[in-house]
Amino acid sequence: MTNAPSPASPELDDVLARHDHDPTRLLQILIDAQEIAGWLPAPTLTRIAAGLALPRARVEGVAGFYSFLYTRPVGRYRVLFSDNITDRMLGNAGLLDALCRKLWLEPGKTSEDGLVSVTTTSCTGLCDQGPAMLVNGRAIGQLTHRRINEIAELIRQQRPLDLWPAEYFRIDDNIRRTDALLGLDMAPGAALGAAIARGRDGWLDEMRASKLRGRGGAGFATAVKWESARNAAGSAKVVVCNADEGEPGTFKDRVLLNRYADLVFEGMSLAAWAIGASEGFLYLRGEYRYLRPQLEAVLARRRAAGLLGTAILGETGFDFDIRIHLGAGAYVCGEESALIESLEGKRGTPRIRPPFPVTKGYLGRPTAVNNVETHAKTCLIALHGGAAFAATGTAQSTGTKLLSISGDCAAPGIYEYPFGVPITRILEDCGASDTQAVQVGGAAGVCLASYEFQRHIAYEDVPTAGAFMIFDGTRDLFEVARAFVHFFAHESCGFCTPCRVGTSLLKGFMDKLADGHGAKADLNDIDWLDRLLKNASHCGLGSAAPNPVIDTLQKFRPAYERRLVSLDFKPAFDLDAALAEARQLTRRDDPGAHLKTHEESPE
Amino acid sequence: MSKQFLLDGQPVPFEEGQTILEAARAAGHYIPSLCWHKDFPPHGSCKLCVVKAAGRHVSACATPARDGSEVESNTPEMNGERRGLLQMLFVEGNHFCPSCEKSGNCELQALGYEYEMLTPRFRHFFPDRPVDASHPDVLLDFNRCIFCELCVRASRDVDGKSVFALTGRGIQKHLVVNAESGRLADTDFSKDDLAARICPVGVILHKRVGFAVPIGERKFDVATISAQTLKESP
Structure with a gap:
């Protein structure tokens, strides 16, 4: 290549050296390299590519994939407003406007002096204390106009984040109901000691007896997954904890990692013991980066206590350690094969399956990927046995489930219930009234109308990864669905045609309805797109993307129909409005400069 | 006895390891594709080769043929989806x-x-x-x-x-x-x-x-x- 040599950068060389010039660490290198200038200038990418002996285009490909990596300048203060529907319901748009006005800034643009940029980001997992924002990766919740005024002033004064009032960065756990897991007081190593005493086979027997199913939403039997990974050919097996909690409205993993990190890491070690893995990763979503220092401290403490490293708890041959891998703003990386691609330092594109990760995962090695909550739950099984675990919940959904409750209720937060709990009971406990609908399982989940509130949280009835967003009678369910459609269009990885184009087309149709140009023909096209996305998408993101629309169209159809201006066809644009710029340029506003589109329409 | 599956009701023989798309084309049945190429592993992104096997939509280029299975491809439903995918590809770019x-x-x-x-x-x-x-x-x-x-x-x-x-x-x-x-x-x-x-x-x-x-x-x-x-x- 004829690229000119980039200017030397000792800081960048230091980042590369810290990561051993390892190409599988590319994403981590890009995240660290961005700290130097706040963004990733073109010569930086060239230098990283040279340092890793990778094609530059591949480095650019990865840098362009993740929302929190910037290949164009952004502000030294980078403000991202969380834009989940719950943030919207709490008025995030008005706050964003106010902040931009105070800083003389356009949303999405960087100020001319390079001081600040303000825009939105997908749900940051602070729905119980929203509206929320991230400033240079640090989370601030409970935003009010008063707080926004103060923040504007701090930014104008260029006050370093460390000198901002500490209470801004206080994140509450908001644990409202505890059960087996959240009430557990376990000395680190107790579960691991019990499992080792049972032997690998005995431990897997307990896991089987527990009938534990994955808490990430899909509900696959954990013991079956572990057994497959254990029996798979290949010696260097891998345990991955999926802490890429990106599903809008979900924040239970944030609380588990903040307060119960030992349970999570112990659960990962229990998985390693079962399948014979030597290497573990915690894939931490970029939005939770602020948790990293304390998580590293827990890992260090566990290493010192002989719970990680070689010959764990004196068991010869049980060697296992855990590294934290940061994400950088890509919901699709919650899909396990995309997560593994990302772990390998690539774009987070879901793989063709089979082969499944349990046989061919991280770097082609057998890999067991489990959710944060799943890992934590295995501690209960190790301590009290599989039968005791299976005695709670329902026959097909054993144990308890953590719910992240947000939206229109008196006490949003974390609620732990045995599986089988009816929706009505949950609504009562969290102080919800006049409830119109509940979105269970996040944007990809299911929207329940009031006549379904007798249903139960369980894999066999209403499965969920944990999100539980409540909408009272004042909310517009069309706007709820539209927010989720925008989310999926933003988060589509773009690999397959139906999801890449389909989510954007769906967004276009929802916006057309919102803008008052909707017609009945649009509802037919929406229906058709819903089906195609569901059928033909490459991964779960695409096939779940139409869920919010399918549910609300079926259960809250009037919310759509009252937006239709015509029962037939209506174009998405207004010819007369399209001439506005020409009128402005020619300084004309006489009748001759207008098209009488409305008189021509047949109504 | 060689293995075979039914493509739109017609028997298609295949060898172990062949995908639905490879076996179909070798037997003279057309399944469309844009991202597939005989010299490269399947990519599975364009989705034009979408077929229905055992009631599920799958990419024919990436799905191994299975003995005795029934596959729908040249049907109004699948061709309708393909037309839709083509329309998507046309509107997302600038194709004159x-x-x-x-x-x-x-x-x-x-x-x-x-x-x-x-x-x-x-x-x-x-x-x-x-x-x-x-x-x-x-x-x-x-x-x-x-x-x-x-x-x-x-x-x-x-x-x-x-x-x-x-x-x-x-x-x-x-x-x-x-x-x-x-x-x-x-x-x-x-x-x-x-x-x-x-x-x-x-x-x-x-x-x-x-x-x-x-x-x-x-x-x-x-x-x-x-x-x-x-x-x-x-």
């Missing part, structure tokens, strides 16, 4: 067939005819994708990219150059070249690379040979893409 040098040799255009796509159906996205004419021998017109990654794979796996890669995400995804300047002229790309000959649409065009074969006499002008594909199948 009448002024495109690839017209008649373009697989996207040929599939549009094959599946009787009469309208774009959806709103055009009109993306802003500047062309790159920097290279002495080859022009890149990104407006027509369908993200099949054939050039990416050919350059990486055969030419050993990795001239191309995709960056961006979702609808913002786009092709880039391996140079800090972003210009093809600043890469080691050559017109003799496999990557220079593999584009199924009109992104990678050779200079000074335009219209050497007149429109009307080109590959898909003389025979449909299904006929041409089956003729070339082993």
